[in-house]
Amino acid sequence: MNPTLDQLRRCSVAFDIGAARTRVYLRNTGLVVDEPSVVAVDIRTGALIAVGARAEQMAGRTPEHIRVVRPVSNGTIVDIAMAQRMLKHLLGDKLRKSWRRASMVRAAVCMPNGSDPLAQRAATETLFGLGARRVELVDTLISAAVGCGMPVEHPEATMIVVCGAGTTQIAVLSLGSIVAAETVPVGGDAIDHAVVQHLRSQHELMLPSQSVRPLHHVLGTVGPTLDSTEVYGRDVVSGLARTVMVETDGVRHAMRTPLTAVLDAIGTVLRRCPPDLVADLADRGIMLAGGSALMPGLDAMLRHATGIPVTIAERPDVCAVQGLGAMIEGRVRPMALAPLSA
Numbered sequence: 001m002n003p004t005l006d007q008l009r010r011c012s013v014a015f016d017i018g019a020a021r022t023r024v025y026l027r028n029t030g031l032v033v034d035e036p037s038v039v040a041v042d043i044r045t046g047a048l049i050a051v052g053a054r055a056e057q058m059a060g061r062t063p064e065h066i067r068v069v070r071p072v073s074n075g076t077i078v079d080i081a082m083a084q085r086m087l088k089h090l091l092g093d094k095l096r097k098s099w100r101r102a103s104m105v106r107a108a109v110c111m112p113n114g115s116d117p118l119a120q121r122a123a124t125e126t127l128f129g130l131g132a133r134r135v136e137l138v139d140t141l142i143s144a145a146v147g148c149g150m151p152v153e154h155p156e157a158t159m160i161v162v163c164g165a166g167t168t169q170i171a172v173l174s175l176g177s178i179v180a181a182e183t184v185p186v187g188g189d190a191i192d193h194a195v196v197q198h199l200r201s202q203h204e205l206m207l208p209s210q211s212v213r214p215l216h217h218v219l220g221t222v223g224p225t226l227d228s229t230e231v232y233g234r235d236v237v238s239g240l241a242r243t244v245m246v247e248t249d250g251v252r253h254a255m256r257t258p259l260t261a262v263l264d265a266i267g268t269v270l271r272r273c274p275p276d277l278v279a280d281l282a283d284r285g286i287m288l289a290g291g292s293a294l295m296p297g298l299d300a301m302l303r304h305a306t307g308i309p310v311t312i313a314e315r316p317d318v319c320a321v322q323g324l325g326a327m328i329e330g331r332v333r334p335m336a337l338a339p340l341s342a
């Protein structure tokens, strides 16, 4: 894990294979794939019916013989064969063209911080199956920090929180390395699940997945409110469509419950850092990345709970693969500490 910049410069393609989305960056081309990590399969024949956005649209709407599969869970490839088929389809002949030009086919891939050897092996095997001869594994926290344009090589602390679909990774970086990091199995999906469960138990309402996002904004409100909001769904008992008025305080409380694990992990990371670095963070703040950084109110909630300024990355959802792309293109200043020449 964590190869040198020289090793990365020999790679022609960068992957970020997440639980929610798969992103691929080709050297000298840019982002060529940004699609949901979803495959629809005909279980009678084993044939692929759809991949990416089309397969995601089918979820929850398929006849019995079609199964919608997610080959990645919590940042780990859990079905290597399916992940390979998905990537082959998403890439088409883009990879073949690029790899025909390269003498030795090398790929770089983001791995969640603290991923175990089995997860690393699964990522490597998946890319070997696509034709790679060598695979470099890079910590997502480093590539996301680079992709956000953070000055990670400076002797000052920078804190990044990457909130994805299944996990949130938190790190303080200085001099190009991770000083302290934590990963918690809570991301946007757990927050959405908490809202769905709240409406089910408190209002006997089943919420369609597209109705969760409009409720996210309540996360950022501070202090108790008497506001309520109209929510449309299906009655749990009768199965009929109905609309209910929901107190925003209850929804906010439900969303914040899984996020306490993220706040605890931020506290743990700060406690493990030397005081000088923590002092830097009071000025520089936290950089929020990952797709869930787009959740309105998450930044305000973190700012309020930690007392540290929070900035959302410019393209929070793609910054990890963009950072890895910058590394394979050699657009990154050396980060490792090299000995001074005498």
Ligand SMILES: Nc1ncnc2c1ncn2[C@@H]1O[C@H](COP(=O)(O)OP(=O)(O)OP(=O)(O)O)[C@@H](O)[C@H]1O
Residues within 6 Å of the ligand: 017, 018, 019, 020, 021, 022, 074, 075, 076, 163, 164, 165, 166, 167, 187, 188, 189, 213, 216, 290, 291, 292, 293, 294, 295, 296, 317
């Ligand atoms: N505009 C938005 N508003 C709210 N949530 C969003 C928005 N866009 C994306 N998300 C959430 O971001 C999450 C996906 O983030 P991201 O693409 O970083 O995941 P991933 O890298 O595939 O996941 P992981 O890092 O856990 O493997 C999903 O939970 C999704 O609901």
